[in-house]
Amino acid sequence: MKNALIIFLFTSVVTLFYYYVGQMVPQNKVYPPEVVDVTGSLSIEQMVEAGQKIVTGKCMSCHGIQPRFPALQGVGGIAGTRKEGTTDVEYLAESLYDPDAFIVPTFAKGMTAATKPPLSLNDREILTVIAYLQSLGGTPSVSMDTKLKYQGASGSASASAPAAGKADEKKEPLSGEALVTNFGCAACHSMTTADRLVGPSLYDVGKKLSKAAIYEAIMDPDATIAEGFFPGMMGPTLLGAGFYEKVSSGELKVMVDYLFSLKGGA
Amino acid sequence: MKATANFRRFLILASSLASLLLISLLFLGVENVFAEPEKEVAYRAFPWIGSRVAIWIVAQLHLYFAAFVLAVPIFALIIEFIGYKTGEKKYDKLAYDFTKLLSVSFSLTATFGAILTFMLIILYPKFTDYFVSVFQPTFFIYVALFFFEAFFLYSYYYGWGKFHPLLHLGLGLGLNVVGTIIMFIANGWVTFMTSPAGLDEQGAVVSVWKAVSNYTWMPINVHRIIANVAFGGSIAAAYGAFKFLGAKTDEERAHYDWMGYIGNFIAICAFLPLPFAGYWLGKEIYAYSQNLGMTLMGGAFSWLFIIQAVLIGNLFLAANFYLWLGMGRIPGAERFRWVIKYILIVIMVCFAVWATPISIGAISSPDEQRQMGGAAHPILRFLGVMSAKNTAVNLLILSTYLSFLLYRRGNKIPTVSWAKTGNALQFGIFVVAVAIVMFIGIYGYFVPTALRIKMSVPQVITVLVTMVAVTIIDVFMFRGAKITSGIQWGKMPKIAQYALFFTAITFTWLMGLMGYVRSGLRQHYHVYGVMQDTSPDAFTPTLGFAAGVVSVTVLLFFLLVAFVFWLASLTSKKDYGEPAGSNTLSERYH
Numbered sequence: 001m002k003n004a005l006i007i008f009l010f011t012s013v014v015t016l017f018y019y020y021v022g023q024m025v026p027q028n029k030v031y032p033p034e035v036v037d038v039t040g041s042l043s044i045e046q047m048v049e050a051g052q053k054i055v056t057g058k059c060m061s062c063h064g065i066q067p068r069f070p071a072l073q074g075v076g077g078i079a080g081t082r083k084e085g086t087t088d089v090e091y092l093a094e095s096l097y098d099p100d101a102f103i104v105p106t107f108a109k110g111m112t113a114a115t116k117p118p119l120s121l122n123d124r125e126i127l128t129v130i131a132y133l134q135s136l137g138g139t140p141s142v143s144m145d146t147k148l149k150y151q152g153a154s155g156s157a158s159a160s161a162p163a164a165g166k167a168d169e170k171k172e173p174l175s176g177e178a179l180v181t182n183f184g185c186a187a188c189h190s191m192t193t194a195d196r197l198v199g200p201s202l203y204d205v206g207k208k209l210s211k212a213a214i215y216e217a218i219m220d221p222d223a224t225i226a227e228g229f230f231p232g233m234m235g236p237t238l239l240g241a242g243f244y245e246k247v248s249s250g251e252l253k254v255m256v257d258y259l260f261s262l263k264g265g266a
Numbered sequence: 267m268k269a270t271a272n273f274r275r276f277l278i279l280a281s282s283l284a285s286l287l288l289i290s291l292l293f294l295g296v297e298n299v300f301a302e303p304e305k306e307v308a309y310r311a312f313p314w315i316g317s318r319v320a321i322w323i324v325a326q327l328h329l330y331f332a333a334f335v336l337a338v339p340i341f342a343l344i345i346e347f348i349g350y351k352t353g354e355k356k357y358d359k360l361a362y363d364f365t366k367l368l369s370v371s372f373s374l375t376a377t378f379g380a381i382l383t384f385m386l387i388i389l390y391p392k393f394t395d396y397f398v399s400v401f402q403p404t405f406f407i408y409v410a411l412f413f414f415e416a417f418f419l420y421s422y423y424y425g426w427g428k429f430h431p432l433l434h435l436g437l438g439l440g441l442n443v444v445g446t447i448i449m450f451i452a453n454g455w456v457t458f459m460t461s462p463a464g465l466d467e468q469g470a471v472v473s474v475w476k477a478v479s480n481y482t483w484m485p486i487n488v489h490r491i492i493a494n495v496a497f498g499g500s501i502a503a504a505y506g507a508f509k510f511l512g513a514k515t516d517e518e519r520a521h522y523d524w525m526g527y528i529g530n531f532i533a534i535c536a537f538l539p540l541p542f543a544g545y546w547l548g549k550e551i552y553a554y555s556q557n558l559g560m561t562l563m564g565g566a567f568s569w570l571f572i573i574q575a576v577l578i579g580n581l582f583l584a585a586n587f588y589l590w591l592g593m594g595r596i597p598g599a600e601r602f603r604w605v606i607k608y609i610l611i612v613i614m615v616c617f618a619v620w621a622t623p624i625s626i627g628a629i630s631s632p633d634e635q636r637q638m639g640g641a642a643h644p645i646l647r648f649l650g651v652m653s654a655k656n657t658a659v660n661l662l663i664l665s666t667y668l669s670f671l672l673y674r675r676g677n678k679i680p681t682v683s684w685a686k687t688g689n690a691l692q693f694g695i696f697v698v699a700v701a702i703v704m705f706i707g708i709y710g711y712f713v714p715t716a717l718r719i720k721m722s723v724p725q726v727i728t729v730l731v732t733m734v735a736v737t738i739i740d741v742f743m744f745r746g747a748k749i750t751s752g753i754q755w756g757k758m759p760k761i762a763q764y765a766l767f768f769t770a771i772t773f774t775w776l777m778g779l780m781g782y783v784r785s786g787l788r789q790h791y792h793v794y795g796v797m798q799d800t801s802p803d804a805f806t807p808t809l810g811f812a813a814g815v816v817s818v819t820v821l822l823f824f825l826l827v828a829f830v831f832w833l834a835s836l837t838s839k840k841d842y843g844e845p846a847g848s849n850t851l852s853e854r855y856h
Contacts, residue, residue, distance in 0.1 A: 003511045010764060011824050014771045015817045021576050022813020025569040030806040032790035061560050110556035117795020118557055219802060244311040248800035
């Protein structure tokens with residue numbers, strides 16, 4: 001029995017040591033790429049903004065600081081000169097739809113077409129990406145009406161609803177306000193006044209909490225309790241209402257962004 | 267006083283009510299989770315710890331026991347075969363001792379497998395539905411094979427000594443073949459999630475075979491066979507250590523010391539080629555998708571490999587430490603003691619190189635970065651790249667192999683006429699191998715990335731060829747060698763047994779960590795590029811969180827292993843009410 005206890009203690013100590021090692025390295029959560037709305041007509045500024053979100057979420061692991069593929073800094077300025085006989089838009093479109101057609105010297109093949117998984121961009125999203133890339137050292141010249149020779153081709157996400165389509169039918173994204181309404185948050189939280197209901201008012205929650213804290217307040221409501229309120233209420237309520245089963249990660253992010261934007265009417 | 271008593275009563279009442287409320291809420295939560303039969307949902311939340319963590323723990327426990335159940339028959343069969351060929355009963359007894367651990371482990375594997383299946387159906391219904399649509403035919407084969415696995419396993423265990431040895435060996439072979447096929451099928455499911463194949467543009471299955479035999483299937487198959495043997499050997503060695511510490515007689519101590527040694531030997535022999543299988547897997551991941559490869563090595567999981575380096579470095583240290591202690595039970599091995607300190611230095615230096623990150627921007631202050639002139643240390647950053655790390659791991663392997671070699675010849679003196687030439691040849695091969703490994707490592711700094719990655723192959727081949735060539739020379743050179751003394755089995759310090767426990771715990775933790783990266787690599791996909799994870803758990807957690815889950819799983823596993831060890835040790839206990847000196851049940855039947 002004594003031996004068993006010592007062995008158990010030893011096992012616990014060694015395991016705790018490795019747990020400690022795990023805490024010593026940088027701690028980063030990685031969230032799924034933001035769902036970017038590219039529906040309707042977009043101005044060039046909106047296209048650049050949308051393209052930037054897509055590139056930041058999906059491209060920078062390979063085109064980042066120590067890139068496996070060419071870095072994107074200044075690409076808008078040199079895209080028109082990289083390949084003889086092609087304009088900057090044509091070059092950028094080709095590098096997204098058919099990346100192996102031209103390989104920048106000293107780099108190797110390997111990039112997946114942007115229309116294929118895991119990027120799975122549709123034609124409209126690709127136009128916004130081109131607009132953003134043009135803005136890096138150049139002037140965006142594409143619009144949402146620009147026609148590219150690749151558009152609608154087999155494999156293009158918009159034309160064929162990529163492989164992801166079988167399992168993930170895309171639906172029109174809802175705004176943060178609509179999501180908060182649909183999930184019935186207002187039943188317990190006032191969104192428009194500082195009045196206290198069952199839970200604290202969210203009227204000016206963006207002034208009081210960071211995005212991370214709002215996220216935590218939704219996902220783990222008892223982690224931090226607002227003064228004057230009790231633990232054990234919101235978690236079981238959300239659980240009981242099936243909130244955690246219904247909300248997607250993308251929707252959660254939109255909701256957090258919306259709640260963060262509530263600054264008390266200021 | 268009265269006020270205090272009233273306050274105490276109030277506290278008791280309040281805490282009782284709070285407990286009641288809490289229990290009600292918990293039940294309410296659980297009930298709501300599992301009470302939505304009519305509505306089609308993609309996810310259901312597991313109470314308190316969440317679906318992801320619940321599935322993670324159960325799947326990992328299932329994998330631990332499955333790995334053990336698949337590994338033990340491999341080396342039990344080999345040891346039994348050696349016993350059959352040499353006629354030495356001790357091998358047969360050892361093989362039986364290993365097999366004793368199997369039956370309970372098999373039950374636990376099946377139990378956790380069933381729990382995992384139910385949890386997938388309940389918590390991830392949409393994903394499970396899709397998965398079934400792809401792999402439906404394989405499930406029938408799997409279940410049928412599982413029946414055969416049970417047949418072979420129990421007839422192998424309960425039939426020990428009851429059949430002709432060749433028939434019994436045949437049962438063991440059947441057990442291994444069926445077990446391996448079962449693992450291959452399950453690997454097809456798992457690897458499909460990372461590198462899906464055999465699908466049309468809509469994600470519907472076109473070829474089940476292609477879905478199974480996807481890019482990472484065979485590398486995982488090979489990697490898992492080797493890793494299972496390493497893991498199984500380490501757990502079996504821990505059993506030997508456990509029994510050694512509780513042994514009452516010198517005879518028992520000698521047997522379990524030997525068992526621990528053999529288990530550890532198996533673990534380390536399998537461990538040495540494991541990094542090469544890992545390279546292959548990594549190469550196939552890159553070949554399938556550069557994005558996945560980048561996520562693995564340069565993205566969200568890059569720091570995970572620093573943790574891995576600590577674990578593997580510790581494994582090398584523990585393995586060598588055990589061997590060096592083991593040389594103490596071999597009179598005559600003292601003559602090699604002077605070499606140990608040099609091997610230790612090489613191991614420590616290689617360990618440090620392997621655990622060096624290329625960039626420390628994420629863990630250094632702005633002031634430190636200013637002093638360094640960037641996010642990477644001006645000198646140490648050169649050790650943080652693959653060229654240095656590959657060199658380090660290859661030298662670690664060669665060092666450990668050298669320790670084995672010295673241990674092996676501890677009590678032997680070669681009698682062949684060419685012994686001096688043989689020794690010189692072995693030494694020469696070692697020197698050339700080290701020179702090649704170091705040269706390729708340094709040369710790698712001056713060539714493009716694509717070529718640098720390819721250059722790990724000649725490094726690996728150099729080390730493998732060295733180990734094979736030196737072993738062949740050694741076998742011939744020590745044929746008919748003069749044995750200066752017998753190995754004094756049982757004369758091992760207690761700390762050596764803790765080295766075996768340490769190895770087993772480290773292997774288990776490492777397996778949990780690598781299981782996490784294999785699965786987590788898909789990030790916000792259930793099936794990479796095909797089916798997105800849209801649950802609130804779609805984000806990739808911090809490495810600290812993962813380390814927490816792995817640690818909990820490891821502790822749970824060892825609690826269950828303690829149960830397995832205890833059950834296995836019951837067979838050597840005297841029957842209830844039997845006087846001392848009478849045979850145990852197992853002795854009577856074997």
